[in-house]
Amino acid sequence: MITKTSSVHWEGRGKKGQGQISTDTEALRAYPYGFGSRFEDDRKGTNPEELLAAAHAACFTMAFSFACDKAGFATDAVDTKAQVRLDKDGEGFVIGHIGLSLEARVPDIDEEMFQAIAASAKRDCPLSKALASVPDISLKATLLK
Structure with a gap:
């Protein structure tokens, strides 16, 4: 059995909030995401x-x-x-x-x-x-x- 893990830390409220995604392998390490990178054209984060x-x-x-x-x-x-x-x-x-x-x-x-x-x-x-x-x-x- 193989288990892989990622985690997210979020601060702030709704559309104004900002999250950070991390993976155990550190391929992503506190990588940003939020409303702008998901629903708008903000290229500073992922979604x-x-x-x-x-x-x-x-x-x-x-x-x-x-x-x-x-x-x-x-x-x-x-x-x-x-x-x-x-x-x-x-x-x-x-x-x-x-x-x-x-x-x-x-x-x-x-x-x-x-x-x-x-x-x-x-x-x-x-x-x-x-x-x-x-x-x-x-x-x-x-x-x-």
């Missing part, structure tokens, strides 16, 4: 959706590479982008869409096998499973030559 996008892209990419390896194909290069859309939902918000975009160089694989492995990685990566309540998770997979 939960950006972190979720990074986590999903990382998880999916590893799942894809491992699935290729299991099927006998080496991955030369794999690049994934994830976009997480936060939609208004009554008085609150909901994650309405996650778009995964994969570009990969995988020698000796044909398009059909590439697409099948990409689809299975999207379905089987732990974060995709954890995010099953998101109404739409799309995948655009491009095999590079």
